Amino acid sequence: KRFRMDRTIGDTLRRKPHPAVHALNGVDLSVRRGETLGIVGESGSGKSTLARCIVRLIEADEGTLRYDGVDIRTLAGSDRRAFNRRVQMVFQDPRGSLNPRMTVRQTLAEALTVHRMRPKAGIPDRIAELMELVRLPPEAADRYPHEFSGGQRQRIGIARALSVEPECLIADELVSALDVSVQAQVVNLLLELQQRLGLTILFVAHDLRLVRHLSHRVAVMYLGSIVETAETEALFAAPQHPYTQALLAAAPDLDPTRRHRVPAAKGELPSPVNLPSGCTFHPRCPHAFDRCRSEAPLPRPTATGTAACHLLDQAAPAAAPNRQEIP
Ligand code: SF4
Ligand code: MG
DSSP states (O other): OOOOOOOOHHHHHHHOOSSOOOSOOSOOOOOOTTOEEEEEOOTTSSHHHHHHHHTTSSOOSSSOOEETTEEGGGOOHHHHHHHHHHEEEEOSOGGGTSOTTSOHHHHHHHHHHHTTOSOGGGHHHHHHHHHHHTTOOGGGGGSOGGGSOHHHHHHHHHHHHHHTOOSEEEEESTTTTSOHHHHHHHHHHHHHHHHHHTOEEEEEOSOHHHHHHHOSEEEEEETTEEEEEEEHHHHHHSOOSHHHHHHHHHSTTSOTTOSOOOOOOOSOOOOTTSOOSSSTTGGGOTTOOHHHHHOOOOOEEOSSSEEOOGGGTTTSOOOOOOSSOOO
């Protein structure tokens, strides 16, 4: 299968074998069952790399990544196949994952057969159900991917992912290539499916408006690390980390009533090959002080999550050390 990848630190890692690229550093992130977790950050922040490490499109060099208490990097054979079924990724451009020479019916039948989801006789009914689930007419299953619009193809990609009855969907920039009106339809469909099927969703996106609409909690990434996590409304109302503050300030059309108004982060994203010392945000941070240049901040508990910034130091003791680490 051909998977299209947008340019991420992970891609750099794959194309250039030489320098050690710190794509992800000690990411400690947990997702609760049935919750939508938004993952935001500038392009190059490592959010796609994280998503792809979880579904093992990229193999992490070291560290552990637990799903339901089991390190998924150790899974093999039937356990790995079971995991592949339980956690599904849906792609920005499903043309990369839908075979253009197969009708939607053939694609869905193949997924149902490979994972032995239904006896042969039950497959036509299940296909009709899946089409209905993503709000497409069942008879459209006899068409080919190119006969659908971008938004409809996105729905087919979702139907294919759902065909194997996953617990968790990972959506990486799922709707960013679509028109705004179509984006809303696909995102609302995800919301509905999440509630109806009790899905856990990892929604990776740079569009803060969409993330806010869809997510229960949000994790903010910067240079391969999670700098802040919070419940969605808390994050947008009172971002704790200077990078989150800058990210929200740079986003147009968010909430005009929000309390924090700060200028967007100055300067470029540093190279992941040569990370800044101490707090990796310090060259761009308006609040940086001496300690920031020498010491990396640990995540500290906040009202609804964590933030890794020395400014929060006085406020609370350090959070528990990292349990799950991806390099
Ligand atoms: Fe800014 Fe220092 Fe906080 Fe980093 S630790 S975000 S440089 S204040
Ligand atoms: Mg990306």
